[in-house]
Amino acid sequence: MSFLFPGFLVAAGLVSAAVVVLHFLVTQQPRSEDLPTVRFVPDVPARSTSVAIKPSDLLLLLVRVLTIMAIGAAFAQPQLKPKHQRVSRIVMADVSRATGNIKEVADSAARYTQGVLATVVFDSVARDVNPNQLADTLAAIAGKPRSVRRGSLSSALITTLRAASRVRDGADSIDLVVISPFVGEERDAATASLRALWPGHITPVHVASTADVAGGADAAASKSTARVEWVDSLPAGNNALWSARPKPDTVGAVRAGTAVMVYPFLRRWQPAGKADSTVRVYARWADGTPAAFEQQGAGNSCVRSVAFSLPSAGDAGLRPDFIRFVQDLSAPCGVARDVAPLPSDFMTSFEGPKTLAPVSSIKPREMRMTPLVPWLLGAALLLALIELLVRRISGGNAGAAAAALEAEVAKRKGTGVAA
Numbered sequence: 001m002s003f004l005f006p007g008f009l010v011a012a013g014l015v016s017a018a019v020v021v022l023h024f025l026v027t028q029q030p031r032s033e034d035l036p037t038v039r040f041v042p043d044v045p046a047r048s049t050s051v052a053i054k055p056s057d058l059l060l061l062l063v064r065v066l067t068i069m070a071i072g073a074a075f076a077q078p079q080l081k082p083k084h085q086r087v088s089r090i091v092m093a094d095v096s097r098a099t100g101n102i103k104e105v106a107d108s109a110a111r112y113t114q115g116v117l118a119t120v121v122f123d124s125v126a127r128d129v130n131p132n133q134l135a136d137t138l139a140a141i142a143g144k145p146r147s148v149r150r151g152s153l154s155s156a157l158i159t160t161l162r163a164a165s166r167v168r169d170g171a172d173s174i175d176l177v178v179i180s181p182f183v184g185e186e187r188d189a190a191t192a193s194l195r196a197l198w199p200g201h202i203t204p205v206h207v208a209s210t211a212d213v214a215g216g217a218d219a220a221a222s223k224s225t226a227r228v229e230w231v232d233s234l235p236a237g238n239n240a241l242w243s244a245r246p247k248p249d250t251v252g253a254v255r256a257g258t259a260v261m262v263y264p265f266l267r268r269w270q271p272a273g274k275a276d277s278t279v280r281v282y283a284r285w286a287d288g289t290p291a292a293f294e295q296q297g298a299g300n301s302c303v304r305s306v307a308f309s310l311p312s313a314g315d316a317g318l319r320p321d322f323i324r325f326v327q328d329l330s331a332p333c334g335v336a337r338d339v340a341p342l343p344s345d346f347m348t349s350f351e352g353p354k355t356l357a358p359v360s361s362i363k364p365r366e367m368r369m370t371p372l373v374p375w376l377l378g379a380a381l382l383l384a385l386i387e388l389l390v391r392r393i394s395g396g397n398a399g400a401a402a403a404a405l406e407a408e409v410a411k412r413k414g415t416g417v418a419a
Contacts, residue, residue: 004077012072016065023061060390067383074376087356088117088171090160093134094180095141096123096151098339100213102142108179108205109134117171118163123149124280126159145278148296151186153178157194164362173356176202181209182347184338195350200357202350211339226294226304228329231269241279241293241305242269254291254308256283261325263316267291269307283329292329304329 003009091112093105109119116131121138129137141147156178164174180186182204195202231242248268254261271290282304283292292306306329316322342350 003073006076008072008075009069012068012076015072016068019064019068020061023057057390057394060387060394063383063387063390067380067387070376070380070383074373074380078372078376086172087115087175088167088173089115089175089177090118090120090163090167091116091131091134092120092122092126092156092160092176092178092180093138094123094151094156094178094186094207095121095138095147096149096186097147098151098181098183098186098209100181100208100210102138104207105179106135106138106142108207109138112177112205115171115175117167117174118160120156120159120163122151122156122159123147124152124155125149126152126156128159128163145296148278148280148294151180151183152188153180153186154188154190154194157191157198161194161197161362164357165364168359168362168364171359173358174200174362175356176200177205178202179205179207181207181212181339182342183209183211184340184342187342187346192346192349195352198352198357199361201352201354204347204351209339209341226302226331229303229305230309231305231307232309239272239305241272241295242307243272244268245270251285251287253286254283255286256292256325256329259321259324259328261322263311265308265311267308 089112091109093109095102095105099105113131116134119129119131119134121127121129121134121141160176164176168174176198231239245268248266250264251267252262252264254263254265265285267285271293278296279293281290281292282294283290283306285291291308292304295303295305310326311317311322
């Protein structure tokens with residue numbers, strides 16, 4: 001175990017030492033002496049402070065020290081060090097529309113399970129998956145309809161860099177394995193820059209693309225006429241992609257394809273939840289939230305679900321941008337896909353140097369709260385409550401003893417003998 005801020009632990013130790021010293025100072029009733037003139041002594045409690053040989057209220061002292069040390073340990077941010085190994089591995093698995101067979105991806109990933117500390121599954125969005133659940137995740141994806149989402153190596157690299165920061169303390173170096181068909185549509189302008197952020201070798205594992213499975217023809221790139229579905233015209237409860245907004249608002253623009261329509265649209269709908277891999281966002285509002293979905297159906301059919309109504313008042317329908325907007329909104333389903341393999345010069349630069357990435361070159365994750373902190377603060381709160389209970393019990397016993405002593409003093413005063 002290590003501490004991010006050990007100074008707080010040292011401070012807690014010093015405060016605990018001060019508390020122990022204070023418990024050696026005892027305030028008590030002085031020893032009684034026999035005085036003949038006791039009737040002239042004022043009737044007030046007498047207390048004196050002295051240094052005891054052993055600390056008073058040992059149980060209360062223990063509770064106070066534990067409370068202070070628990071609070072200090074919480075602020076010191078304890079971290080449990082993971083089991084260390086010389087080389088760890090991160091696996092990136094491509095499940096986008098370009099992948100010909102998800103089962104082949106799963107079989108390839110199974111050959112790289114030794115030393116795996118993190119796994120990333122990606123299409124257009126990358127997800128950090130528990131390595132122990134990777135096989136089940138890929139099996140579940142294989143059992144669903146084929147994804148219509150384009151793969152993004154850039155998105156996967158960003159998530160992988162974050163995962164490496166999380167697992168860097170468990171190894172000396174990290175081996176990154178990427179399982180993908182590596183086709184042209186998965187590369188964008190940021191891919192090379194993001195690749196440069198990884199400080200070591202990348203092992204590419206090629207799997208068949210959809211073009212390879214289809215015998216060289218990109219059948220998925222064919223297009224068909226979309227059936228446009230207007231959410232405002234559907235019966236209530238007959239739409240699984242959208243739900244009514246608690247409070248409708250107005251948005252000034254929406255983009256569909258390459259066309260943008262500027263108009264004060266009334267927004268009454270919001271996405272109902274997380275869409276599956278057969279659904280992609282077709283249009284977005286000016287604030288970036290989805291305004292229309294395109295859902296792949298059986299065969300080559302698709303339904304375009306639009307969560308707004310076209311303007312029916314004013315001259316909006318006569319404007320050229322409105323005409324282009326309607327044309328793009330009713331454009332055929334499907335988009336042209338680049339399933340040609342990435343060029344060899346890109347793959348050479350993608351693999352990078354022959355040495356693995358040293359963890360010293362990977363930026364550690366910025367973490368200000370460790371899992372142990374809530375437990376330590378909870379323990380401190382419980383100990384504070386126990387201290388109140390101990391003080392109440394100790395106070396009751398001390399009060400009873402003081403009452404007995406005062407009664408004895410009063411009795412001796414009545415007989416003329418000092419207590």
